[in-house]
Amino acid sequence: MLSSAPAATAAPSPSPTPTPTGTAPGSPAPAPAATRADQRLVTVTRSGGFAGKQRSLLxxxxxxxxxxxxxxRTVGEGRLSGxxxxxxxxxxxxxxxxxxPRTLLGGRPVFDGCTWAFVHDGHEVVADSAGIPVRLRAVLDxxxxxxxAQEPVRRHR
Structure with a gap:
């Protein structure tokens, strides 16, 4: 037998709604977590350029x-020095x-330029060749x- 009484609704929670990072609005952002040796520190993907190739570094x-x-497909491996x-x-x-910002675009197209996607500490940032700031260039460098080994080495600029 079906009841004609209205369904009860839960009262709204008095606490602030967490943001996607898990902190309440107005709370300071948490410090970056220490990265264990076997955990990913950074992933950077470069796509485009004159040849239109895509490469990722993990x-x-x-x-x-x-x-x-x-x-x-793996096309290279190694280890950074200390x-x-x-x-x-x-x-x-x-x-x-x-x-x-999640997206950094330079404003004017660079026809043989690249697009860079950085993933670090739970944050993803995408930039094109014309919009990449100095502080991300330091990461690339x-x-x-x-x-x-079969391709000419060109700097990221």
């Missing part, structure tokens, strides 16, 4: 890195990912090359 907390092609890993960690910290 760097773990211990400095080991993997370079992937556009089909997610000093190199320190430079990368400093560049990542100084970049302030939590404060960057601290990474291994996106080129394989």
């Amino acid at each position: 760097v773990k907390g211990d400095g080991s890195w993997t370079r992937l092609d556009g089909r997610a 000093a190199g890993l320190g430079r990368l960690r400093t560049a990542l910290r100084d970049a302030g990912f939590a404060t960057l 601290a990474l291994p090359s996106f080129a394989t």
